Amino acid sequence: MSVRVDPNILPDLLSGLNETRQQLNQADAELASGRTINQPSDNPAGTAALVLIHAAQSQTDTFQQNITDLQSKMQIADSALSSAETAIQQAISVGVEAGNSTLSDQDRQAIAQQLSGIQQQLVGIANSTAGGTCLFGGTLVTTQPFTLNPSDPSGVTYNGNSSVVSVEIASGQTVTTNVPGNQLFLNSAGTVLGALNQLITAVQTNSGIAAANTAFGQAASEFSTQRLAYGTSLNQMQSTDTFLANDQVQLQTQESNIAGADLAQVTTNFSQAEVAYASLLESEGKILNLPNLLTYLQ
Secondary structure, three states: OOOOOOOOHHHHHHHHHHHHHHHHHHHHHHHHHOEOOOOHHHOHHHHHHHHHHHHHHHHHHHHHHHHHHHHHHHHHHHHHHHHHHHHHHHHHHHHHHHOOOOOOHHHHHHHHHHHHHHHHHHHHHHOOEEOOEEOOOOOOOOOOOEEEOOOOOOOEEEOOOOOOOEEEEEOOEEEEOOOOHHHHHOEOOEOHHHHHHHHHHHHHHOOOHHHHHHHHHHHHHHHHHHHHHHHHHHHHHHHHHHHHHHHHHHHHHHHHHHHEOOHHHHHHHHHHHHHHHHHHHHHHHHHHHOOOHHHHHO
């Protein structure tokens, strides 16, 4: 009986050694990254899917950052308008007091001074800023929107514009981020600054106070209606932000399903490849140290 031995066993051994080394490297990379795809050649189809997922994640990140930036600015604006409503309610109360027929001229002049103080307070609120930009000047964010102007019937000059800004906060969904100051404080359906200026004049002259109070009350109601836009936009952004957060979770799940490594299985693969690689190295060493084929056969 004869035994045939392949004299070219070394190339096969080297090939197996190289293949096992690649498996070891692959398992090592997966253990280190926790991913089965660390370069496009690992899974071309999976890599293509990941490109789309990462693009969607990037877009969602942008939308979420837009919302975060806008919420901060609009919350400041809404808080300022809340302060304005408090001042307006105070003016209504003082205006009603001014209609008391038992008041002296001196009393009415004191009330007029109080109303003028509220007027200045409202103008200050209308000129509110956030991050160095004016909140109620339309798109003229570097120009102070309102200045006191006694010669104007409204008592002020508006230096802003009537433009509004819309920002995309989700794919195909936009939100209005501002209400121009003239729409808030000088609305033709009820100009709160104009009506307040008329009330001041009525109290100073003790003429038409009741009518001025009525007009101011209507203007206050219109102001409250206009400021609701901020609350509506803030609610819309909160709802959208919740949706986007859920969307991010789904995208992360998809990414994990495509590229996430089963660490327990990868650890097993690594151990098996490590043992196989060590065995092949040992075998190669023995073969390279054999003086001749006869010694190998023995």
